[in-house]
Amino acid sequence: MNRALVSVVLLLGLAAIPQPLAQRGDDGPVPGVHTIRAGDDVLQLAADGGFAWLIQLVEWREVEPAPGEYFWEYTDWLVRAAGYYGLDLVLRLDHPPAWAVSPGAEMPVDAAAYAALLGRVAARYQGRVTAYVVWNEPNLAAEWAGQPPDPAGYVELLCAARAAIREADSRALVVSAGLAPTNHADAPAVDDREFLRAMYAAGAGACFDVLGAHPYGFAHPPDDPHGAHDGLNLARVADLRAIMVENGDGHKPVWATELGWTTAAVAPEEQWLEVGDEEQGRYLVGAFERAGAEWPWLERIAAWNLSHGLPEEDEKRGYSILDGEGRPKPAYEMLAAMAAGQEAVARPAGMQTAEILAPDVVVRLSDVDTYYPHWARPHCGALPCRSWSGLFYIAEPGSAPWRLRMEIMQVEEPGNLVRVNGQLLDPPAIPLRGRPDLASVWTAVEMPVPAELVRPGANILEIESGPRLPAYQDGTAGFESIQIRNVRLVTAP
Known part of the structure; x- marks a missing residue:
């Protein structure tokens, strides 16, 4: 990694960490949702369900399909709409355009171009976006331009992104990419715990404010014991926390930027992951309850996902807490009931x-x-x-x-x-x-x-x-x- 860049982010890391709008309360993590491509109906459902925050994917290839050519209409609307509905907005940026990817290169993603885009986005929405999630599951080759996962390469991307975000909006939080929970150690995938250790060894600690996590429950209930089922359960998030503490990051929070159970597995080899509609709801509520009782450092949980209209062959469809027509599933209703006691966020009283x-x-x-x-x-x-x-x-x-x-x-x-x-x-x-x-x-x-x-x-x-x-x-x-x-x-x- 560029040593000058590391020096810059180390200095930036000394500044006070900005605080998001929604804070964890005595009852547990702040409830949120991860959307796929939210429209007005989805944002209304998020607000009506009592969710205080949401994560929305911003596809780099859509916003900047050619170098220096920008399309802001959707993201502009999203930021305005989230503000109207009182939703604390977090943006996740990945899905690079072809021009920014070099398969076979030592660094397959153009880190400078990615950081430049993030800086431009953060400047455009200064003060209106709480946090930025830098990439998604880089411990999978499928998310790293088809190349074997590279912790040091991801840290280079992360640090470049943080420097650009901080320069444009000093109050915005930087969230590390949620890592895919896996026990693999090969070219297609690297164990998320080992990947995180290697990230710290490459200097990642200076480059994020919040650790992103994807503590999926797989088919197991949220109270499944730590270490059971080869560690593929909700409690795996405690392993990531232990690695943070080992590296002096115990003061930083963890956000579960994706967490869910599927009611409609697609691939035959994934049928074992499927749970019932009622189970999906109970398990999601149970995840909040366990985090509230055991993990005070788990500040936010975003249910994966709030969407509708996805094709039947799309694996994301089964994880949604809405059905294919946009009607609430039991999971939505149970999470809304859980959030009902929280203080409502005020919407703008008047607009000229x-x-x-x-x-x-x-x-x-x-x-x-x-x-x-x-x-x-x-x-x-x-x-x-x-x-x-x-x-x-x-x-x-x-x-x-x-x-x-x-x-x-x-x-x-x-x-x-x-x-x-x-x-x-x-x-x-x-x-x-x-x-x-x-x-x-x-x-x-x-x-x-x-x-x-x-x-x-x-x-x-x-x-x-x-x-x-x-x-x-x-x-x-x-x-x-x-x-x-x-x-x-x-x-x-």
Whole structure:
């Protein structure tokens, strides 16, 4: 590892560790959930179930598919929505793009590029994201670009990420990757305990604030004794804690960033892992109870997972505490009952501005993918791309009118319609630019939005491109090409 980098992170490690919003209480760890790709319905369920925090995967390959090309629309929405629902947000970043991976190289992942992205994310969401989980299960070759697991290589990645996060947001916590519990010691997988020892030997102690853990119960109940079943049970987390203490990290907490039992194993060799719906719920609640009684250092537990709509062949589906249609399984109900006694998190009392698209997030609607300077790719990913919708949140709409403000490019036709919650505005179309300059110029516009169209909570803004005048239509493009950015709803003066 780069010695200069280690010196930097050692100095950073001397600073006081930032404290997250949700703290462990007398009853045990803070309950949370790990989502797969959360939508508004999943965040509502998380908040309604009394979960104080959630972890969401951010795929590097989605946010930065090409070097320096960023797509922030989903993560921007996620951060805004988590704030509205009062959820303490933790982001996990992995799933690298092909350009950042070098299979066969000594270091298969571009650590500098990964750290640069994390620094950019932490700066963008400064003060709004509690913690960042650096990678996922690097003790598996499947999660390390197909290469044999390399503890020192992962520590290089971890330390680079921590330095970038700390520079961008000094209050954000850095969580080490949860390691897969396994007794293997070969090219595909390395025992998580041995991997952690090797991480410490490579200097990892200076590079994280919280140890991430994946203490799955496999098929065994949460009170299964320590060491039983070759150590493949919930109590294995105590082994990781002992290694932390051996290395002088007893002052740091542990977060179970994934913990669960499956009700629908997929592979034939994994059928033994399957438990019943009621057992899944009892086991998850039992994990919180055991941690509350025995492990004061286990500060948070995120149930794996809160999701729906996954394919039947996806092994993550059985671990969800929702069924395939998004209905709560017994596990959700039992965890919600467990969390019912906790103090509810207050949601924003009033908002004068609701951001819908950031100033640097551009949505292009078009029938063609022709490249022009200053133009983005069509938003839909496929042609024709003629409509876009975005979620925004209002705590209390009030009775006064609102104003929709946005920047537009090339609105020369009168039929580009705007709806709020399915209702056309009045007037219904984006105003024409009415300027003689070139089309690749941004223009600010404003449209009135009656208060009765806005509702408390989640709202939907829809923009639909209109057809060109017949004289300007051809066999390729029949609809207007437009771009929008910097879209927000503000209270009228």
